[in-house]
Amino acid sequence: MTTAIQMRIRGTVTSAVCRTTTAGLPMVEVYLTDPTGQQVRARHTYPDSTPANHFAANAFAKRVRGQVAELDATAPKFRARRIDCEAQHIALPFEQQTTRKDLE
Numbered sequence: 068m069t070t071a072i073q074m075r076i077r078g079t080v081t082s083a084v085c086r087t088t089t090a091g092l093p094m095v096e097v098y099l100t101d102p103t104g105q106q107v108r109a110r111h112t113y114p115d116s117t118p119a120n121h122f123a124a125n126a127f128a129k130r131v132r133g134q135v136a137e138l139d140a141t142a143p144k145f146r147a148r149r150i151d152c153e154a155q156h157i158a159l160p161f162e163q164q165t166t167r168k169d170l171e
Contacts, residue, residue, distance in 0.1 A: 140155070
């Protein structure tokens with residue numbers, strides 16, 4: 068039986084880019100530095116290629132830059148100076164919630 072390694076990583080996002088995979092799926096690639104100085108590259112791929120997912124991926128990549136992010140990572144690959152992984156979930160734990168009038 069093979070089990071995948073899962074990690075929870077928190078750090079400051081140094082760069083975030085929205086890309087498209089060869090299959091046409093939107094993907095957010097996040098580079099962050101954890102408190103120990105370890106560099107992490109995490110990729111999160113959206114499930115389908117609808118225009119809404121492309122818009123959401125682009126908006127998220129712009130919003131996450133420079134903030135503290137927490138991600139659930141699977142299948143880490145340990146490189147010389149960084150960890151490459153797939154992110155199942157990326158959250159911004161310290162982001163202030165906006166109060167939207169239409170949701171009240």
